Each structure stands twice: as C-alpha cells, then as structure tokens.
Amino acid sequence: DGHPETALQPGDVIEIQGPPASGKTYLVYQITISCILPRSTRYSGWGKAAIVYDTDGTFQLSRLKELLHARLSDSHGIAQDQGSTSSIDKLEADCLNRVFVFRPTSSMQLAATILALGELHATNAGFVDQEIGLVVIDSLSSFYWQDRFTMEQFQAGPSGHHIKSPVQHILSALEELRTSHRPTMLLTNWGLNPVSKPDL
Numbered sequence: 001d002g003h004p005e006t007a008l009q010p011g012d013v014i015e016i017q018g019p020p021a022s023g024k025t026y027l028v029y030q031i032t033i034s035c036i037l038p039r040s041t042r043y044s045g046w047g048k049a050a051i052v053y054d055t056d057g058t059f060q061l062s063r064l065k066e067l068l069h070a071r072l073s074d075s076h077g078i079a080q081d082q083g084s085t086s087s088i089d090k091l092e093a094d095c096l097n098r099v100f101v102f103r104p105t106s107s108m109q110l111a112a113t114i115l116a117l118g119e120l121h122a123t124n125a126g127f128v129d130q131e132i133g134l135v136v137i138d139s140l141s142s143f144y145w146q147d148r149f150t151m152e153q154f155q156a157g158p159s160g161h162h163i164k165s166p167v168q169h170i171l172s173a174l175e176e177l178r179t180s181h182r183p184t185m186l187l188t189n190w191g192l193n194p195v196s197k198p199d200l
Contacts, residue, residue, distance in 0.1 A: 010133075010182040013174075015140075017189045024188040025058045028138050029067050031186060035134040036068075036098040038091070042075055048133025049098045051117065051183070053110055055142035059101060068092055098130055107143040107166030114173035118180055132183045140170070141190035 008014070008031075016024050032052065037045025052059050072088045104110040114135075121127055147166040164172075174185060 008184045010184060011178060013178070013185040013187070015187045015189055019190065025056075025138055028052070028059065028136050028186060028188065029064055032064060032099065032134060032136065033068050033071055033095075035184075036095040037071070038095075043072075045095075046133045049100065049127065049130040050134040050136065051132060052099065052101045052136045052138065053113065054101055054103050054138055055110060056139045057103065059136075059138055061096070061099070061101065064099065065092065065096060068095055097126070100127065107147050107170055110137070110143075111166070111169035111173045114170065114177055117177060121181070132181045134186065135174075135177065135183045136186045137170075137188065138186075139188040139190060140167075141188075144190075 016027060018024055032050045034044070035046045035048050035050040037043040037047070039045055039047035069088070069092055072092060102113050104113050117132075117135075121132060143166065151163075151165055177183070178185065
C-alpha cells in the first residue's frame with residue numbers, strides 16, 4: 001500500500017540533486033516527518049520508521065524536532081490549551097522514537113551500515129516492531145573526492161582483477177535493502193556536473 005497524500009510508494013528510489021544550501025536537507029526533514037507521523041486523517045503520516053544516513057553532518061535532530069512540533073501544532077490548531085500541548089509533546093516523543101540516524105565517515109562504512117540494517121531491524125528491541133518506511137542518504141556525494149582518490153590509487157597499482165567502486169558497494173547494499181524491506185529511498189546529491197557548458 002502507498003503512503004497517504006503523497007505520490008511516493010514503498011520501493012521508490014528518489015534522487016534530489018542540487019548545490020549546497022539549495023534546500024535538499026529541508027526537503028529531507030519534511031519527508032522524514034511525513035514518514036514518522038501517525039497514519040491518521042488528522043496527520044496524514046505513514047506511521048513508519050525513518051532511517052537517515054547523515055554523511056554531510058547537516059541533519060540535526062533539534063531542527064527535525066522543531067519542524068515536527070510546528071507540523072503537529074498546525075494539525076491541532078493555533079490555540080492550544082495545556083492538555084493539547086502535553087498530548088502534542090507525547091506524540092512528538094513517539095514520532096522521534098521512529099527516527100534512527102547514522103553518521104558513516106566513508107562510502108565503505110556507509111555500505112556496511114546499510115547491509116547491517118536488516119539484522120539491526122530484526123534484533124533491536126526498540127526497532128523490531130516498526131516497519132521501515134524511509135531510508136535517506138544525505139548526501140551521496142559526501143565521499144566523492146575520497147572515493148575518487150581511492151580508485152585512482154587502485155588504477156595506478158599493478159593491473160589485476162576489476163575492483164568495484166565504493167559507490168557500487170553502496171548501490172548493491174541499497175538494492176538488497178530495497179528487495180528485503182521495500183522502503184522509500186531518498187538520495188540527495190550535490191550535482192557535481194557543471195551548471196553551464198564551457199564556451200568552445
């Protein structure tokens with residue numbers, strides 16, 4: 001079944017490309033909030049867990065909480081009595097318990113963490129009962145220069161068998177996770193291609 005009030009479907013892979021500070025992470029926050037909100041007419045959430053791989057160091061739980069609080073407050077109306085405020089606080093805490101953030105420091109660590117997610121999901125007491133609705137990598141470009149240097153070192157060495165690039169390891173891990181858990185996948189990318197073609 002699909003996600004309420006969105007064109008996104010389980011198993012979809014979406015790439016958001018743009019330069020730094022173009023709003024990619026803000027969009028990640030909003031889709032993450034939709035994932036973790038309850039599945040009800042009032043909130044139109046997915047009621048599922050969100051996994052965020054923050055490779056850029058830009059995803060802040062405090063900012064997510066602030067935006068989540070604003071969304072919940074809007075759903076309950078501007079004027080709130082103390083009772084509704086406390087119910088919002090409890091709902092906010094329940095939603096945030098469905099967010100899992102990982103901060104890998106290399107492409108290979110990212111691929112390994114994605115591959116280990118299935119086992120973590122099956123064995124972690126706070127996670128096992130939750131369906132994974134969203135997997136985010138923000139950003140897929142973070143290790144570009146590091147990976148490029150690594151591949152150049154391999155290519156400069158003695159010729160031998162073909163070596164998979166770090167990005168290929170990440171994509172293989174994502175495909176395995178997509179097959180096993182069918183989350184919606186959201187990948188951000190800096191967009192390393194030139195904005196305009198050079199004059200010839």
